């Protein structure tokens with residue numbers, strides 16, 4: 001091979017490498033302006049501009065005019081024809097599924113109530129059927145799905161996609177979640193803990209966007225945290241990083257599902273929150289407590305505020321270990337807003353070192369109740385292999401977004417169904 005041919009070859013492989021770098025950078029953030037792309041990749045503005053033009057011609061990216069700091073800018077996103085991804089959140093009492101594209105736009109979504117202590121086989125079955133149903137609604141097919149992200153309320157061994165600690169999510173241990181869904185749907189499946197996914201979503205799209213180090217706290221039927229270090233979710237060796245629900249807060253307390261004594265969840269988990277209200281308020285669901293505390297009922301607000309103080313003290317300890325720039329709070333209890341957040345913030349601000357340079361921000365999740373399912377979607381999108389050439393992309397017709405009604409109406413409906421299911 002002549003020197004000129006060799007040099008042409010290395011130039012073309014450099015161009016391909018730069019192209020792949022631009023694609024993976026857009027994939028990671030969902031959408032960036034050309035100026036932001038140059039900053040994020042370290043490539044020159046001219047190189048980025050040439051690559052974007054090539055990728056646009058290859059059908060891999062779309063561009064749109066936007067404004068940044070009052071100036072016109074070209075926003076680059078991966079094209080819809082590159083594919084869709086699925087996010088699934090399996091909660092203690094509900095199932096949520098979203099379909100979204102590489103720009104993190106949700107094109108269809110649905111949630112369903114699940115019965116108390118639902119079983120893995122029937123719930124995974126419902127999840128798979130719901131995915132197919134949503135695809136049908138928007139006129140798409142499974143071939144267009146690049147991957148499926150799944151969140152569960154338990155630590156997960158991401159190498160096997162299985163719940164890694166027994167007892168924490170009853171009826172789900174030993175279940176090969178990823179294998180079951182892959183068998184049903186035939187697409188790559190990625191499973192993670194729901195709080196980790198909330199952290200991923202909030203740091204990619206929500207309140208922690210732009211922070212390198214952050215903690216996401218999920219205060220729900222149980223409590224968990226997702227830790228973002230250097231813009232990556234830290235899962236730990238066995239996937240139990242951030243499992244603050246199992247930090248001991250009462251050495252003389254009750255035995256927890258995990259087998260230890262006096263875990264945070266034995267004090268602020270749903271059973272512990274509902275029990276002291278039984279005599280005064282009768283049997284309530286967690287949703288009832290959230291609704292009443294938000295509506296100003298002093299008894300339920302007291303229970304949520306006490307939980308906030310207890311969770312805050314544990315998060316302060318985690319904060320000492322991680323030194324985050326912000327703490328984002330999601331999960332059902334966070335829907336009470338400052339009822340939960342103020343005592344949490346007070347407990348965290350009491351730790352002097354944590355607030356040395358500036359008071360540590362404690363803010364609600366920007367994505368609200370969708371944080372975890374959006375994280376599942378982001379996980380699937382970030383894990384996908386994106387082609388850089390048009391001939392690698394299947395000949396797919398972009399589908400129209402589904403008309404699935406107003407989201408708020410549907411969530412209210414879900415709450416009502418949840419209550420009916422809890423009563424029945």
Ligand SMILES: [Zn+2]
Nearest residue numbers: 246256258263
């Ligand atoms: Zn425990």
